[in-house]
Amino acid sequence: MQEIQTRDQDATGGRGRRGPRCVAIVGPFQSGKTTLLEAMLARAGAVSRQGSVGAGNSVGDASAEARAHRMTTEVNIGGAEFLGDAYTFVDCPGSVEFLSEMQPVLPVVDAAVVVWDGDDKKIPALQLVLHELEAQAVPRLLFLNKLDTLTRSIEEAIAALQPASAVPLLLRHMPLHRDGSPVGFIDLALERAFLYQDHAPSRSAEIPAEAAEEERAVRYAMLERLSEHDDRLMEELVEEIEPERERVFADLTHEMRDGLAVPVLIGSALNGHGVGRLMKALRHEVPDVAETARRLGLAAQGQPVAQVLKTLHTGQAGKLSVARVLDGVVQDGMSMMASSGQTARVSGLVRLMGMATQKVAEAIAGDVVGLGRLDAVATGDTLSLGKLPPTLVDLPSPRPVMALAIRARDRKDDVKLGTAVRKLADEDRSLALASDGGLILRGQGELHLRVAAERLASRFGIEVSAQPPQVGYRETIRKAVAAVRGRHKKQSGGHGQFGDVVVDIAPLPRGEGFVFEERIVGGAIPRQYISSVETGSQAALRKGPLGFPVVDVRVTLTDGSFHTVDSSDMAFQQAARIAMIDALPRCAPVLLEPVLAISIAAPTEATAKVNAIVSSRRGQILGFDARDGWPGWDVVEAQIPEAEMADLIIELRSVTAGVGTFEASFHHLAEFVGRDADQVVAARQAAV
Known part of the structure; x- marks a missing residue:
């Protein structure tokens, strides 16, 4: 018992108070992330009582949109002190539609708590989060939430989740049950039982005799896993020597920080169960900001460096760049240079607690603060004092779907x-x-x-109407027409207008665009007017007989005439337009629709359904293969008409547990005929 007290009282190994640490709370939609944030803030005493998302009194999800939809729609930030250490918790959205909010956050946090409620349907969404954490090499632990509603053993839940994680999941806690309900757990590292008390610290107790044998087996499995990277521990296990407790803790810390394992803790955020032990694990095992800066390649020099993880526009207070200080001290009024080369002066420095802010004069390494009125600074920028900072974080641009x-x-x-x-x-x-x-x-x-x-309505007072964007239809011709004359003649007193042209019009291969040629002989049209004929021809192609821009056409100027006084650039442009408008309906016009090349990423079990969706949208499947670096996922390559893309993502996500996505780009224009094409033309002509 003395060892437990010593560990809880001094997490710093005699080094004194650590700098502020930052922990992301991540996981699938409706796994209880925001509830866990509330429970942690309450346990640390940062709020007087634990708020509730359902009651609308939580620190997180305080925006009108988050409360209306009862889900996290942007990152939420809350700060607390626990046993003398300062923390910033960043609650990230779990819906795949808002996951890009998480991407600028993860590089700058010291660790992440991954929240999961044991629901297998959420494993694909959880894999998205785990993959991002693995790519950023962020230390992480898993909090298995809603233990009181779990309908199977923890071992079965972890086994189901393991394929989604690139590294082993390491069970740290063993649940204790009474009459089928969880009443506490055994900490396998401490070898101590803890009995739950609602919204209060768990009560320490001896391991029940009836659970002792199972505890030894489960603990031995944990130690075996740790011994894979500790030869001394392996020798002790072989020789049946009980390892030192502090050595076990050191191995657990090492494996989490180095990404060799993901420790699994258990509890119920709604009831405050397991929250205290989770926070103590964070206190003992999460690295500090200096280690995070090294992970980002930043050498500590004592000069102010900060990384922007979120941008807010706060009405009259202006723009607020939420940033984590990675080195040095940032002060109000300091001029900071961004990695983009822009320089701006910090006008106001605030700490954030949900929607509330508190002014501060400075922020030290580890702090997360809002920097006021850095108008030239964007999310993902690195800031430093007086010189161009390195780009610490390379954020990919999210592809719209x-x-x-x-x-x-x-x-x-x-x-x-x-x-x-x-x-x-x-x-x-x-x-x-x-x-x-x-x-x-x-x-x-x-x-x-x-x-x-x-948000446009609630924050800016702008009500909008929305509809699918127009499809980029085009039209082309299938038949050539020769010797089409266009004459523009107008006399209204003074100088008149006169232009006369003869053109041939012919189709071009798909993708050739517009080609203009001239074969004028004998000065039938002066050279200065030939470019006007080209301009007028192109203008006529902006709307063809079917109502759409015309592409892949060759126009050849073969003859014409002019007037020495009345001819002008404008007159020849108008003559060319007349010739084109007369000729195009005789060239067998045909509608063209844009076809997109599309790569659809989805879990393998949904691939057959994805193929069916593509086929139902007049798409052509080109093939599929395993998604590189994503076990259990496929990528389907296809071509789909743009007209079939409007709500594709909705149907795709409905068959992929909400995680399917795609990337699309223009590929070619294809002839579009039949009843559907006739309806498109009729609708266009009716609109005109």
Whole structure:
């Protein structure tokens, strides 16, 4: 018992108080991440009582959108002190549509708590999170939550999850049951039992006699796993020598920090069960900011360096860049240079607790703070004092999987709509704004775009209407027509207008675009007007007989005439347009639809359903293969018409437990005929 007290009282090995540490809380949707954040803040005394997501009084999920949907839609930040150590907890969204919020956070945290509730349906989503943690080499442990509702043994749950993790899952706790309900657990490293008390520290107890034999077997399995990287421990196990307890703890710490194993702890965040032991594990075993800086390749020099993990626009308070200080001290009023080369002065320094902020004068290495009014700074930027910092984090740009054409319902909001959307995209890297005859908002799915629209209404007062964007249909010709004359003649007093051209029109192979040639002889048209004929021909191709831009056409100017006084550039442009408008309907016009090359990533068990979805959308399956670096996943290569893509991600996620995704790019234009094509043309002509 004395050893337990010593370990709990001095986690620093005699080095004194550690710098602030930062821990991400990650996991699938509805596994209890935000509830765990509330339980940890309450256990540390940072809040007077544990809040509830359902009751709407939690520190996390405090935005209007998060509470409306009862889910995390952006990162939530809360700070606490526990046994003399300072912590920042960053609760990350679990829905695949908001996972890009997690990507800038993970590189700068000291460790992550992965929350899972034992539901096999959430394993594919959990694999997305684990893969990201593995790629970033973030130390992590797993908190098996909702122990009171688990319907099978922990060993069975861990066995089901193991294929999703690239490294072994190492059980640290063994549950204790009474009448089929969990009443506590045995810490296999401490060899001590702990009995749950709702929303209070667990009560330490001796290991029950009836559980002693099972505890020895489960603990031996843990030690065997640890001995794979500790020869001395292996020798002690072979010789049946009881290893020193501190050596066991040292091995556990080493394996977690080096990514050799993922320790598994158990509990119930809703009831506050197991939360204290989780926080003590974080206190003893999570590295500090100096180790995180080394992982990022930053050599400590005592000069201010910070990494931006989130951007917020806070109304009248302006832009807030949430950053973790990795080295030195950042002070209010300090001029910081970003890795982009931009320099800005920090105007205000705040700590965050959910939606609340508190002003501070400075932040030391390890702190997570909001830096005010760094307008030129973006999420993912590295900041330093007085010199160009290295780029510590390379953030990939999220690929959009769904798009909506949006417009303000009230026309007076048209001007500020673009500015508001750009602010949202500054906060959320996975939102993108494009312009194609209107504003096109691209994002990660139906809910993601819906939340963006809700934020436009709640934060900027802009109600928008949305619909699928127009498909980029084109048309072309299948027959050549020769010697088409276009004459423009107008006389209205003074100088008139005169232009006269004769052109041949012919189709080109797909993808050739527009080609203009001239075979004028004898000065039938002066040289200065030939380029005008080309310009007029191109202008006529902007809308063909079917109502769409015309592509893959050759126009050859063969003859014409001019007037020495009345001819002009504009007159020859108009003459060319007349010739083209007359000729194109006689060239057997045909509709073209864009076809996209698409790579769909999905769990292997869903591949057959994915293939069926592609076929049902007039798609062509080119093949599939195992997804590199993703055990149990496939990549399906296909081509699908753009017209069939609008809600593809919704159907795809419905058959892949919410985790399927794709990347798409334009591949070619294909002839589109039949009843569906006729409907497209009729709709276009009706709209015009």
